[in-house]
Amino acid sequence: MKHIRNFCIIAHIDHGKSTLADRLLETTKTVSAKDQQAQVLDDMDIERERGITIKSHAIQMDYKYKGEDYTLNLIDTPGHVDFSYEASRSIASCEGALLVVDATQGIQAQTISNLYMAIDNDLEIIPILNKMDMPTAMPEEVIDQIIDLLGCDPDEVIEASGKTGLGVEQILEHIINKVPPPKGNPTAPLQALIFDSIFNSYRGIIAYIKILNGELKTGENVKFVNSGKEYKADEIGVLRLTPEPRKVLKTGDVGYIISGIKNSTDVKVGDTITATSNPCKTAIDGFEEVKPMVFAGVYPIDADDYEDLRFSLEKLKLNDASLTFQPESSLALGFGFRCGFLGLLHMEIVQERLDREFNMNVITTVPNVSYIVHTNKGERLEVHNPAGLPDPKHITKIEEPFITAQIITRADFFGQIMKLCMDKRGELTKQHYLTSNRVEMSFDLPMGEIVFDFYDRLKSISKGYASFDYQRSGYRPAKLVKLDMLLNSEKVDALSTLMHVDHAYDLGRRMCDKLKELIPRQQFDIAIQAAIGAKIIARSTVKAVRKDVTAKCYGGDISRKRKLLDKQKKGKKRMKQIGNVEVPQKAFLAVLKLD
Numbered sequence: 232m233k234h235i236r237n238f239c240i241i242a243h244i245d246h247g248k249s250t251l252a253d254r255l256l257e258t259t260k261t262v263s264a265k266d267q268q269a270q271v272l273d274d275m276d277i278e279r280e281r282g283i284t285i286k287s288h289a290i291q292m293d294y295k296y297k298g299e300d301y302t303l304n305l306i307d308t309p310g311h312v313d314f315s316y317e318a319s320r321s322i323a324s325c326e327g328a329l330l331v332v333d334a335t336q337g338i339q340a341q342t343i344s345n346l347y348m349a350i351d352n353d354l355e356i357i358p359i360l361n362k363m364d365m366p367t368a369m370p371e372e373v374i375d376q377i378i379d380l381l382g383c384d385p386d387e388v389i390e391a392s393g394k395t396g397l398g399v400e401q402i403l404e405h406i407i408n409k410v411p412p413p414k415g416n417p418t419a420p421l422q423a424l425i426f427d428s429i430f431n432s433y434r435g436i437i438a439y440i441k442i443l444n445g446e447l448k449t450g451e452n453v454k455f456v457n458s459g460k461e462y463k464a465d466e467i468g469v470l471r472l473t474p475e476p477r478k479v480l481k482t483g484d485v486g487y488i489i490s491g492i493k494n495s496t497d498v499k500v501g502d503t504i505t506a507t508s509n510p511c512k513t514a515i516d517g518f519e520e521v522k523p524m525v526f527a528g529v530y531p532i533d534a535d536d537y538e539d540l541r542f543s544l545e546k547l548k549l550n551d552a553s554l555t556f557q558p559e560s561s562l563a564l565g566f567g568f569r570c571g572f573l574g575l576l577h578m579e580i581v582q583e584r585l586d587r588e589f590n591m592n593v594i595t596t597v598p599n600v601s602y603i604v605h606t607n608k609g610e611r612l613e614v615h616n617p618a619g620l621p622d623p624k625h626i627t628k629i630e631e632p633f634i635t636a637q638i639i640t641r642a643d644f645f646g647q648i649m650k651l652c653m654d655k656r657g658e659l660t661k662q663h664y665l666t667s668n669r670v671e672m673s674f675d676l677p678m679g680e681i682v683f684d685f686y687d688r689l690k691s692i693s694k695g696y697a698s699f700d701y702q703r704s705g706y707r708p709a710k711l712v713k714l715d716m717l718l719n720s721e722k723v724d725a726l727s728t729l730m731h732v733d734h735a736y737d738l739g740r741r742m743c744d745k746l747k748e749l750i751p752r753q754q755f756d757i758a759i760q761a762a763i764g765a766k767i768i769a770r771s772t773v774k775a776v777r778k779d780v781t782a783k784c785y786g787g788d789i790s791r792k793r794k795l796l797d798k799q800k801k802g803k804k805r806m807k808q809i810g811n812v813e814v815p816q817k818a819f820l821a822v823l824k825l826d
Contacts, residue, residue, distance in 0.1 A: 233412045235483045237304045237441065238357075239321050241346055242331035243339035243698060247361040250393030251331060251402075252305060258399050259292035259303065262472055289427070289439055289470045289485055296407050303406060304470075304485040306426065306441075308345065314573065315344070315702075316521055320426040320501045322348050323517055324441035324485065327355040327410030329402065330377075334360045334368035334390075337669060338376045339639055339698035346380070357405045358383060364392040376665055413443075413483030420511040421445035421453070423480075423488075423504040428495070430549035436492040439470065440485070440504060443515065447480045447506075453490070456503040456514040462490035495552045521553045523571025524632075524703070525578055525682050526615040528559060528596035528725065529585075530567030536591065537566045543589035544568060547581065554581060559616065561725045564594060569616055572598075575682060596725045600678045603630040603706055617727040620713050623764050629729075630706040632678040635660070638689070639671045640697035647692045648672065655680035656731060676701075677709065679729070714739055716746070717760040739769040747771040755803050775803060 242248040256262040288307040293300060306325055308318040322328065328349040332338055349356060358377045360370060374388050389405065391398030422444040429437050440447075447453070447467055454461045466489040468476040480486045492498055501518040505511045531540045541558075548554050555571035572578040578598060585591040604612045604620065605627045614620055636657070640648055642664070649659065649672075657674040664670050681701075689697050714735050716726040730738065739761030746759045750773050757773040780795045 232415070232417070232481070232483045234299065234301050235304070235412055236301060236327065236406050236410045237306065237325045237413060237483070237485055238327040238329060238406055238410050239306045239308050239325045239349075239354075240329045240331055241308065241322075241342060241349060242361075243333070243336075243341040246331050246333040246336070246339070246342070247393040248307075248331050251329075251359070251361060251391065251399075252307060254393055254396050254399045255303075255305065255403070256290065256292065258396070258403065259294045261290065261292045291469050291471055291485065294403055294407070296404065301407055303403075306485065314577075315348075316519060317427065317500060318345055319348050319517065320424070322352050322354065323501075323515075324424050324426045325352075325354060326413060327357065327406065329406075330356050330358045330381075331361050332359070332373055332377060334362050334370055334373050335365050337369070337373045338380060338665065341698060341700050343380070343639070343671075344637065344700045344702070355410050356381060356383075357402070357409060358388045359398070359402060360388055360390050361393055363390045363397060364395045372666065376669070379665060415442070415444045415482035417444075417446060417482040419444040420509045421447055421451075421504070421506040422511040422515065423447060424515050425455075425498065425500055425502045425504065427500060428498045428552065430495060434466075434489050434491070436490075436495060436498045436549075437474075438488050438490075438492075438498050438504075440480075440488055442480050442482050442484050442486075444482060444511070445506070446482065447488070447504075449476075449478050452507040453488070453504050454507045454510060455497065455499075456505060456511075457499060457518055458497050458502060460492075460497050461507055462492060465489050465491055495549045498552070500552070521573070523553070523555050523601075524574055524678065525572045525598045525600060527570060527572070527578060527598040528561065528564070528567055528616070529556070529570050529582075530561065530564040530594045530596070530725075532592045532594060534565045539589070540568065540585075540591055540593065543585055543591050544570070546589070547584060551581070553577070561596075561618075564596070564725050567593075571615070575686065597728055598682045599729060600632050600682060602632075602679075602711065602729060604628075605630070614729075617713050617729045618724045620729065623713070628708050629711045631709045631711060633704050633707050634676055634678050634681070634701040635704045636674045636676050636681075636699065636701045637671065638674070638697055638699050639665070639669065640693050642668050642670050644693040644697060645670055645672075648689065648697060651685075651688055651692060652676060655685060675704065677707075677731075678703075712763045714742075715762045716742060717758075717762055718746075718750075719758055720760075735763060736768050739763075743769045743771040747773055752776045 240248045240252060290305050292303040294303055306321045308321045330346060332342060358381060360373060362368060374385055377388055378385060389398050389401050391402060423440040423442045425438045425440055427439040431437055447464060449464060449467055451464050452461060453464050466476055467480050467486060468474050469486045474487055503514040531537055544556050553573050556568040559569045560566045572581060582595060585593055601613055601615045604614050606621055606625045607627050638648060652674045655676055657676040660673045660675055662670060662672045686699060689699055710732045711729050712732050712735050714728050714730055716723050743759050743761050750757060752773055754776055756775050759771045760767050761769040780799050781792045784791055784795060
């Protein structure tokens with residue numbers, strides 16, 4: 232055990248984490264020259280294109296130091312806030328963390344939140360200043376920020392570059408000298424933490440585990456504590472570039488287990504594995520059911536593709552256990568699914584994967600969060616969809632989810648960001664100057680306000696300099712109303728939204744105007760109305776395309792023209808009763824982009 236080192240890398244998106252991991256793999260000769268490519272551990276196309284880590288990965292390296300062989304387990308963590316639970320489980324299975332900070336950008340919000348998580352788990356932190364080869368690097372300024380954050384000495388910060396390989400040998404020495412070996416009792420009952428899982432179409436679910444106590448042998452019967460399921464360990468092994476089977480995994484080892492599990496819901500990240508013959512007394516702390524934060528309807532553009540969409544979502548769920556979906560139908564869009572996502576990036580990735588991997592063209596409705604509704608019968612309902620809201624007369628109060636948001640930005644943009652958060656019903660809870668020109672702001676914000684366009688507007692206001700991170704902080708009562716859109720007195724349920732009463736009138740007006748531009752003219756007038764309950768708050772009319780029936784009638788008495796116009800009016804009235812309005816797809820997308 233004393234020759235094992237388990238560590239992870241903590242960094243904000245695009246601070247060079249995956250490139251630095253490549254250099255570590257190259258230096259320890261884990262990856263041969265023919266397998267070497269940029270971002271070895273990011274194996275999804277989307278990860279490579281966007282330069283983000285979506286799925287955490289683990290890999291084992293061997294390193295010879297002062298004549299002794301050491302085993303280094305690198306457990307990669309996703310950098311985006313949407314995947315913070317997965318990152319927390321990866322951190323819980325390590326004893327040390329490399330804190331990677333971009334020398335050109337300084338400390339960002341996501342770095343701080345993952346760092347606090349690592350400190351809570353008593354990890355040894357090794358600070359690294361990356362991208363030192365860049366002409367725009369500001370080492371003195373960024374080292375001061377790291378010292379303020381960690382309280383370390385300036386000479387403890389390693390200057391490195393993932394691109395050129397500068398400082399990589401020094402990082403490996405620090406990992407061996409500073410990161411403690413795993414603590415655990417090799418003779419105690421088996422206790423292993425699942426920190427990730429992937430789906431293989433031939434082998435079923437492969438769970439990535441770290442052995443905290445005891446040992447695991449091939450063929451042993453094991454039990455998943457939180458799900459209560461029992462399986463046989465058909466194959467266990469360690470994670471190299473390709474998995475390598477082993478007969479036994481001992482305390483402190485990081486590896487994988489294959490038990491022929493076909494259902495992704497049986498394997499939960501953060502669960503504990505123990506032996507059925509000699510089970511452990513308690514499960515490992517920190518397990519949570521992953522709860523979706525953002526909900527949206529996903530509908531096929533062609534109604535015949537409904538079954539294909541179900542099949543695609545089921546296959547996607549095997550690789551992404553945090554995606555939830557259930558069937559729903561809409562008058563405007565037909566049959567589809569209400570999907571739950573971890574956040575907006577997760578929603579975007581699922582849409583993109585549906586398109587790339589399954590060729591599915593889908594319409595996504597307005598995203599919304601889950602609300603808790605208290606009725607006058609004493610019921611407490613969780614509502615994910617505005618259409619599922621009870622009649623307003625039965626509602627006593629509605630509670631909405633709140634978040635604590637951390638924003639780090641240059642001091643020049645302080646006022647504009649403050650105004651943006653205040654417009655979104657935010658409250659400033661604290662502000663702290665990290666340096667003379669960088670400020671950290673904390674806000675209490677309603678989750679429902681940030682799912683629209685908050686992140687895009689924050690980035691454009693701050694010219695890309697602001698970083699944003701959040702944690703959930705529970706539910707609070709709010710004055711919310713359901714805003715319905717009606718076309719010729721028919722509700723379009725896919726355009727319904729739940730929102731704060733102060734914003735409803737303004738949004739209703741703007742939605743009416745936007746739909747008036749987008750809905751094509753028919754041969755009868757179309758009334759577009761925004762309503763709260765039975766009260767109409769805004770209206771626009773799409774005028775009819777009319778034929779000039781009086782063109783051939785010139786001269787003579789006015790009653791001749793009147794007669795022709797009345798005849799046309801009767802025809803229009805009849806057409807309006809039987810005519811229906813088609814809502815174009817771009818109308819649903821336009822509502823998302825209302826400024």
